[in-house]
Amino acid sequence: MNFAVIGQNIVKLWLKYWDKFLITGMEYTLSLAALTVFFGAIIGSMIALMRMSKIPPLRWIAAVYTELIRGTPMLLQLYLFYFALPQLIPFLNRKQYLCVAIALICNSAAYVSEIIRSGIQAVDIGQTEAARSLGMSKSLTMTEIILPQAVKNILPALCNEFIMITKDTSLASTFFIGDLMTQVLLVKGATYLTFEPLVIAAAIYFVVTFILSKLVALLERRMRRGDIR
Amino acid sequence: MATNNELIRVVDVVKEYNKGEVKALNGCSLTVNRGEVVAIVGSSGSGKSTMLRCLNMLEVPTSGHIYFDGVDLADKNVDINLHRRKMGMVFQHFNLFPHKTVMQNIMLAPVHLKLKTKAEARAKGEELLKRIGLLEKANEYPNMLSGGQKQRIAIVRALAMEPEVMLFDEPTSALDPEMVNEVLDLMRDLAKAGMTMVVVTHEMGFAREVADRVIFMDGGQILESNTPEKLFDHPQNPRLKDFLSKVL
Numbered sequence: 039m040n041f042a043v044i045g046q047n048i049v050k051l052w053l054k055y056w057d058k059f060l061i062t063g064m065e066y067t068l069s070l071a072a073l074t075v076f077f078g079a080i081i082g083s084m085i086a087l088m089r090m091s092k093i094p095p096l097r098w099i100a101a102v103y104t105e106l107i108r109g110t111p112m113l114l115q116l117y118l119f120y121f122a123l124p125q126l127i128p129f130l131n132r133k134q135y136l137c138v139a140i141a142l143i144c145n146s147a148a149y150v151s152e153i154i155r156s157g158i159q160a161v162d163i164g165q166t167e168a169a170r171s172l173g174m175s176k177s178l179t180m181t182e183i184i185l186p187q188a189v190k191n192i193l194p195a196l197c198n199e200f201i202m203i204t205k206d207t208s209l210a211s212t213f214f215i216g217d218l219m220t221q222v223l224l225v226k227g228a229t230y231l232t233f234e235p236l237v238i239a240a241a242i243y244f245v246v247t248f249i250l251s252k253l254v255a256l257l258e259r260r261m262r263r264g265d266i267r
Numbered sequence: 268m269a270t271n272n273e274l275i276r277v278v279d280v281v282k283e284y285n286k287g288e289v290k291a292l293n294g295c296s297l298t299v300n301r302g303e304v305v306a307i308v309g310s311s312g313s314g315k316s317t318m319l320r321c322l323n324m325l326e327v328p329t330s331g332h333i334y335f336d337g338v339d340l341a342d343k344n345v346d347i348n349l350h351r352r353k354m355g356m357v358f359q360h361f362n363l364f365p366h367k368t369v370m371q372n373i374m375l376a377p378v379h380l381k382l383k384t385k386a387e388a389r390a391k392g393e394e395l396l397k398r399i400g401l402l403e404k405a406n407e408y409p410n411m412l413s414g415g416q417k418q419r420i421a422i423v424r425a426l427a428m429e430p431e432v433m434l435f436d437e438p439t440s441a442l443d444p445e446m447v448n449e450v451l452d453l454m455r456d457l458a459k460a461g462m463t464m465v466v467v468t469h470e471m472g473f474a475r476e477v478a479d480r481v482i483f484m485d486g487g488q489i490l491e492s493n494t495p496e497k498l499f500d501h502p503q504n505p506r507l508k509d510f511l512s513k514v515l
């Protein structure tokens with residue numbers, strides 16, 4: 039390997055294609071991650087509620103779903119959804135981006151449901167007992183007492199999930215949906231350079247997730263300070 | 268039959284855990300009259316907390332009945348929330364809501380359950396806080412308070428519901444020694460004012476002084492129930508004698 043040449047190539051690639059990587063690629067990557075976590079959180083909340091429900095079949099369905107998703111590789115799920123969804127729902131025919139997004143959302147929902155469930159269960163049981171012994175109903179206890187405290191556990195974990203998904207979206211490049219890894223493949227095709235685009239993408243992924251995780255740490259600290267007040 | 272003086276009647280209550288592996292209560296019966304102060308004593312694991320928590324159905328008995336104001340709370344058709352309003356409960360670890368101020372802690376249930384308007388609840392809260400000398404803490408969060416202050420606020424929070432009975436589960440066990448008295452003093456005042464109280468306690472001096480009746484529990488059963496003088500000075504049951512020789 040000739041490092042001087044590689045270095046020159048990286049600079050050249052960057053000057054020529056920086057907008058492909060940084061703008062187009064990151065736009066797809068981050069928007070896909072945001073979309074995934076947003077809908078993942080909504081569906082994940084519902085799964086968490088099912089999992090804590092008093093009705094056994096709801097509990098079972100939620101548990102089986104979570105375990106299935108968490109017990110199979112994400113890339114395999116992407117393939118499954120990518121090929122099965124258009125068969126099941128004709129509307130999704132040749133809508134690769136949507137299929138991939140749905141797969142990511144279904145995957146994330148399982149993990150988010152666990153985040154929410156453990157966030158709720160981490161609230162001291164004494165809080166529930168105190169509220170219920172005042173005559174407050176289950177739902178009032180949930181909305182007034184449990185959830186406001188659980189949010190402090192859930193929000194930072196949800197942000198970490200966003201960071202994880204940002205990296206996981208790279209798997210979706212298998213289907214050429216335009217994210218940062220897809221840009222790597224495109225540039226590689228145009229320039230016949232393999233190594234250099236990867237280095238650029240790695241640097242961008244690293245910088246973005248590094249900044250994001252620092253922000254989460256900041257958020258976490260502020261939330262904990264809220265506790266002490 | 269039930270005299271109108273009777274507030275709580277517990278009949279043959281059994282509470283099992285882990286599908287019968289643990290029998291926390293093994294056939295307990297007792298009555299609590301209006302205005303009466305009942306202390307429950309016994310060694311650790313004897314079932315005192317379970318007994319107390321069955322009274323407001325925080326633990327649902329495996330079998331038996333709990334009549335409150337003549338209504339069987341163990342009946343599945345009873346709306347327990349309506350009855351819990353009339354039974355204040357105070358916990359060992361206070362369980363104040365940390366994300367709410369002292370005043371919000373006090374006002375929350377009366378306002379949300381539509382028993383009082385906001386203004387009424389606030390006025391009541393101020394009156395109660397003034398009574399315990401903590402009015403200036405109204406807008407503080409619980410973490411700014413000492414243990415004794417927290418527990419007194421927790422008592423006041425329960426009182427704001429204007430309950431017919433107050434249930435205490437070792438209210439001073441988690442406190443530093445120098446804070447025990449401020450809580451016991453408040454409980455003493457309540458008793459003097461005629462509040463019906465059931466108190467699980469390790470404070471034998473307090474039980475002797477304030478209780479009208481003391482109940483000794485062991486192995487999930489009520490082994491002796493008597494006036495404090497008789498129970499402490501002339502214990503009958505050998506287990507009680509053994510217990511008293513250790514704690515007195």
Ligand SMILES: Nc1ncnc2c1ncn2[C@@H]1O[C@H](COP(=O)(O)OP(=O)(O)OP(=O)(O)O)[C@@H](O)[C@H]1O
Pocket residue numbers: 284285289290291309310311312313314315316317318
């Ligand atoms: N949720 C539970 N699951 C299983 N066993 C339990 C549960 N709660 C209580 N027990 C058991 O029931 C018995 C009575 O417990 P309880 O808490 O009523 O005792 P206690 O008299 O209040 O003791 P302490 O003085 O330590 O508070 C104990 O043996 C305890 O281990």
Ligand SMILES: [Mg+2]
Pocket residue numbers: 315316317437
């Ligand atoms: Mg106990």
